[in-house]
Amino acid sequence: MQFTINGEPIDVTADIRTSVLDLLRNYAGLMGTKKGCDQGACGACTVLVDGERINSCLALAVQYQGRSITTVEGLAKNGDLHPLQNAFIEHDGFQCGYCTPGQLCSAIGMAAEISRGVPSAITPDLAAEQIALTETELRERMSGNLCRCGAYNGIVEAIAETYSGQTAAETKERARA
């Protein structure tokens, strides 16, 4: 099975039952993506596939052949942390850190959704083409990522600092970074 992971092509022979999560950890040697519940309930395994966030534990690798996967290891560029990673450090967006790779990838995927105008369940005007990333929007959109330490306030601050109040173009730029 062939994939592109963090920009690098990879060709693996794996059991047909392998999830994208196990592909990353057991075949690609990338331990950043975490296995929490392994049943789509916690979001710790969130990665980006062609820029969209998914739960890698529920994804059969065989179904994602040829796709481009980005994990937490692929966020820093040339040794510089992604702005969102710096913001997580600045705002204490974690304690134990186990949910952090999923939180980071999820927030980057969320920013791309906002820039595309994807509404949420609590968006007041569904017909609006541009949606502001208010704190309630942010919390609703990040509800698929649990933090057992309860570092939510820091997580929300870090994401808000990175992505709120920006123009759509800027958000798009950072989501692509």
Add this chain to the structure above:
Amino acid sequence: MNLFTYEKASTPAAAIELSGKSSAPRYLGGGTNLVDLMRETVECPETLIDVTALADGIDQAGDGTLMIGGAVKNTALAADMRVRSAYPVLSRALLSGASAQIRNMATVAGNILQRTRCRYFYDNASHCNKREPGGGCDAIGGFNRYHAVLGASSSCVATHPSDMCVALVALNAVVHVEGPSGRRAIPLAELHRLPGDRADLETELRPRELITAVEIPQLSFGRRSTYRKVRDRASYAFALVSVAAALDIDDAGNIRDVRLALGGVAPRPWRASKAEAALRGQPATEQTFRAAAEAELSSAKALRDNGFKIELAKRTIVAVLNELKGEGA
């Protein structure tokens, strides 16, 4: 998880042909429910036929009818501007379901065919008539706070977990399927079966039939519609009770037409026909709304832990209709 073989279909006909070569085929959409059930060995397919490359577009006919491909992702449907403006109830229902990550993976057809989240169904050590016909039901005497108050039977009290289907059934959606003996269309309201004494038979689909599209006929008052989901936490949880509704009020303040459906309370997305009949032609007042809710829930039966759902459903119906009444045309 049992071993399986994997095939990717390029056309519905190819998918159906592939399914004929296996003794236990399953069509694979986003996998968000099926992969989980395979890991628990509740589902043990011999062959997975990936149908995500099939119809993934949303088309609008001249008369306003929407045709939604079976492989359209939940996020894509919720974000479609035609859906958002004409049928807020459908966008809100979709966006109330699961998490953003799961909505990015899950397909429309898979959403319709997802299995109940009854814990006894998931737990292979429990008795479950859905998993093993005649095996008994541990939910009936067990922890059944999340279970059905309408349409259940003495063999099964599980609920259908979808939010999207509750909105679709209110919109008179029609499911298009293709199988070994051709194509046919089934109203969504008739697709899911009530359990009776065969809880294992969940839909009217015949073996190897594939959902290719979902059709939503044009509904002029669809703009005045919404979906409310009541659950144990504010987001990312299945419904205790949910209500999908669309309301059409004439200049005299009487209800010209209404669509109402309930989620979280029944084995299938529950079209509230009794309530609709009690509402049509009546003044749009709280008294009318309450009487309609009472009519719909009059046949409800409580289990040990879920009696609260009956009053909760009534109050949620009233609250949603009041909200739509206040919105104006």
